[in-house]
Amino acid sequence: MDDSTKRLLQQLVRRIPTQMLKTTLEKWGRLTTEQQKSLDFTQPKWVLTENLLAFCEENGWTTKHITELEMIYVTDSPNQGMWYAFQLLDPEDDAPSVELTQFKEQFKIHLTELIRHVSIKIKKHTDEAVWIRIAWGDSFSRPNHLKPTYVVHHLQTPYVFMSSVTRKQKPLLSQALVLATRYTAIKDAHLSGRKLTAIRDVVMKQYQQVFPTKYPSPLLEQNQTASNPLIKREQAESSENRHQMACEAFGYGMVPQLQTAVYKLETKFRGITNKTMTERGEPIRCVVKFTSTNLLESFRNCASSGIASTPVTPLLSSITQKGRNFFVITDNGRGPS
Amino acid sequence: MERHSSVAETPVNSVMVQRRSGSKSFRQSYRSCVGAASHLGYTPGLTTRRLTTSRRAPRSRTVTESVNPEQLSLLVKKEWQLSYVTPLHHFRHTQLRSYSRQLLAFIVAEKQQGLAVALEGAESSLKVVFSVVEGMATTDDDADTVLIQIHSKSVFASQDDPRRLVWSGWLTCINGSPDYVRSLPKDFVCLPLLCSSGAQWLTSLVKSWLERAFDCCIGSLDINSVNLQWLAALWTNCHPESNIGQLKLMWTLPVDPPLEIAFTVHPQDAWELWSSMRGQLQEEEQENEGVGEGAGDKDSVDIDEVTRFIDGLKNHFYRHFRLDLSAGTLSQVSTALGTAKHSGRIKISSSSYMNATLMLLTECALLKMPV
Numbered sequence: 006m007d008d009s010t011k012r013l014l015q016q017l018v019r020r021i022p023t024q025m026l027k028t029t030l031e032k033w034g035r036l037t038t039e040q041q042k043s044l045d046f047t048q049p050k051w052v053l054t055e056n057l058l059a060f061c062e063e064n065g066w067t068t069k070h071i072t073e074l075e076m077i078y079v080t081d082s083p084n085q086g087m088w089y090a091f092q093l094l095d096p097e098d099d100a101p102s103v104e105l106t107q108f109k110e111q112f113k114i115h116l117t118e119l120i121r122h123v124s125i126k127i128k129k130h131t132d133e134a135v136w137i138r139i140a141w142g143d144s145f146s147r148p149n150h151l152k153p154t155y156v157v158h159h160l161q162t163p164y165v166f167m168s169s170v171t172r173k174q175k176p177l178l179s180q181a182l183v184l185a186t187r188y189t190a191i192k193d194a195h196l197s198g199r200k201l202t203a204i205r206d207v208v209m210k211q212y213q214q215v216f217p218t219k220y221p222s223p224l225l226e227q228n229q230t231a232s233n234p235l236i237k238r239e240q241a242e243s244s245e246n247r248h249q250m251a252c253e254a255f256g257y258g259m260v261p262q263l264q265t266a267v268y269k270l271e272t273k274f275r276g277i278t279n280k281t282m283t284e285r286g287e288p289i290r291c292v293v294k295f296t297s298t299n300l301l302e303s304f305r306n307c308a309s310s311g312i313a314s315t316p317v318t319p320l321l322s323s324i325t326q327k328g329r330n331f332f333v334i335t336d337n338g339r340g341p342s
Numbered sequence: 343m344e345r346h347s348s349v350a351e352t353p354v355n356s357v358m359v360q361r362r363s364g365s366k367s368f369r370q371s372y373r374s375c376v377g378a379a380s381h382l383g384y385t386p387g388l389t390t391r392r393l394t395t396s397r398r399a400p401r402s403r404t405v406t407e408s409v410n411p412e413q414l415s416l417l418v419k420k421e422w423q424l425s426y427v428t429p430l431h432h433f434r435h436t437q438l439r440s441y442s443r444q445l446l447a448f449i450v451a452e453k454q455q456g457l458a459v460a461l462e463g464a465e466s467s468l469k470v471v472f473s474v475v476e477g478m479a480t481t482d483d484d485a486d487t488v489l490i491q492i493h494s495k496s497v498f499a500s501q502d503d504p505r506r507l508v509w510s511g512w513l514t515c516i517n518g519s520p521d522y523v524r525s526l527p528k529d530f531v532c533l534p535l536l537c538s539s540g541a542q543w544l545t546s547l548v549k550s551w552l553e554r555a556f557d558c559c560i561g562s563l564d565i566n567s568v569n570l571q572w573l574a575a576l577w578t579n580c581h582p583e584s585n586i587g588q589l590k591l592m593w594t595l596p597v598d599p600p601l602e603i604a605f606t607v608h609p610q611d612a613w614e615l616w617s618s619m620r621g622q623l624q625e626e627e628q629e630n631e632g633v634g635e636g637a638g639d640k641d642s643v644d645i646d647e648v649t650r651f652i653d654g655l656k657n658h659f660y661r662h663f664r665l666d667l668s669a670g671t672l673s674q675v676s677t678a679l680g681t682a683k684h685s686g687r688i689k690i691s692s693s694s695y696m697n698a699t700l701m702l703l704t705e706c707a708l709l710k711m712p713v
Contacts, residue, residue: 270662289607289658290608291605291608292606294606303600306597306598307665312595312666312670313663318664320663321663321664334662
């Protein structure tokens with residue numbers, strides 16, 4: 006067992022929070038029952054690390070085993086780091102029939118053709134998602150396991166999510182994915198966030214959506230604040246309408262937790278009183294960035310409380326309708342899609 | 343040159359201006375100039391009359407030429423927390439050495455409360471230095487800026503080892519209201535703005551020592567949205583002479599969870615919007631009055647121009663997002679010249695236009711003082 010394996014294990018144990026360490030090790034299953042029992046999870050982390058390094062020697066674990074453990078951990082807590090969504094385009098005729106074994110084989114073959122020294126690990130998670138871990142090397146060095154790339158692809162859908170990919174690695178990875186899934190091209194879906202589950206839900210519309218109905222029945226507001234019943238009665242209809250439109254635009258109940266939305270605007274000045282500027286004709290360049298711990302919920306509250314005028318402007322509702330959070334807006338219409 | 347038009351315009355027969363009977367005190371002099379409501383009043387009529395309605399457009403380089411560049415480098419590119427300080431009683435610029443010793447003794451004593459302290463020959467790990475930053479004052483009435491630095495060294499280091507700066511702060515007055523400063527009794531020195539940076543426990547110790555030694559009051563100073571708008575406009579005004587990089591305004595909306603909106607405008611576009619607002623306002627004034635405003639237009643900036651500028655930006659935003667930014671609070675303004683936050687933090691990134699910024703902050707401090 007060499008130094009790099011030790012280092013990898015050390016880094017990994019440091020990364021995993023102690024509460025999760027026990028379950029992750031159990032799932033991994035490479036500790037004997039004695040060893041498992043001897044670990045005391047109330048001790049400080051460095052003690053646990055020492056113990057695990059000792060077991061590593063005893064059991065003769067290799068890098069392969071440690072990367073297995075890492076994959077288990079990342080799959081169980083995917084809401085870390087930054088994830089970027091991509092969409093595959095123009096499927097070939099046999100794209101819908103690609104299934105797991107074929108995808109696995111093809112991906113490995115294509116990627117190793119493009120770059121020789123890679124270490125690939127593919128695993129199918131319980132919910133139809135295929136997880137790929139890639140450690141990149143080059144002609145001079147072995148694969149670097151300390152900075153792996155993770156890719157998640159839902160078979161039968163054109164969506165791919167990537168995390169920790171450098172600019173040089175991206176084209177190789179994209180090429181391999183396109184060939185393995187039998188599509189023709191891949192494009193940036195302009196959606197990013199810290200939580201994989203959130204961006205997955207947004208792009209695949211797996212959240213509680215509300216559709217405009219002809220006979221609106223009032224949606225229950227999540228937090229019923231105590232208020233003056235007279236005001237409530239008077240404001241009832243307009244506040245119900247606002248709430249309805251807010252939910253149509255941003256979802257109902259628990260919404261996927263996005264953190265930011267960025268709009269790059271290059272549009273003509275639209276002030277009311279300023280003649281010089283409107284006559285000027287040249288666009289103003291600005292960037293608007295919305296940040297929140299739960300962006301969609303903030304927007305929904307803005308709309309239902311009236312801070313944002315309803316009906317919600319398509320610029321904001323595009324986040325859910327189009328499943329993206331990066332937009333370039335010019336006077337001629339939306340920018341690159 | 344009369345810059346604070348508010349002071350001149352305060353009407354004598356206004357109900358709010360109450361002359362306090364009793365002995366003379368500096369309390370009375372400022373209050374009588376300004377009006378009893380001070381920063382608590384919300385009546386728009388009086389507050390606008392009381393607020394500075396026009397300021398001098400910032401000029402670059404005034405500071406860089408007269409101040410020692412080494413000292414200047416200690417002040418820029420650092421984030422400072424602002425506080426206001428009421429006039430200091432018996433503060434002498436000549437006694438700085440003694441103050442250094444006193445402050446050090448105070449800090450050591452507080453740290454070792456209850457234990458006997460031997461000051462002479464104590465292996466103190468801290469060193470306090472008071473110094474004067476010359477050249478920052480713009481008028482004769484301004485007191486010289488005083489810089490306080492606290493260095494530390496490890497107990498095992500030798501005499502020659504470099505000390506690490508753990509805390510620094512400076513008291514300053516840049517273009518303080520001359521009426522007020524002159525009305526203070528002889529023993530008082532007016533240095534209303536305190537900028538501090540460093541560990542919180544040291545900041546509170548320095549503040550309590552200043553309060554005890556000079557019988558003053560120190561409180562936190564926040565920058566309200568009007569002043570943030572002023573800074574945005576004044577900084578944008580500098581663009582033709584020195585590139586401001588970008589104009590970034592941040593609002594916080596009071597929803598659950600709070601939404602933060604960062605609106606960044608390209609500097610050239612911000613400048614064009616600003617100058618067109620000014621041009622339009624001057625046109626309108628000329629139409630209304632039929633008399634040209636004359637020279638000095640380019641030199642002074644009016645609050646109307648500032649409000650229109652910010653409103654213009656908010657309107658542009660509204661046209662796109664149909665989100666009313668007035669529902670939120672302006673929490674931060676940032677350009678290449680500096681960053682100002684609503685919580686009372688300021689960072690001056692470039693020494694070129696420091697004066698104008700400090701002038702505005704000095705005025706904020708003078709207005710916020712409870713006296």
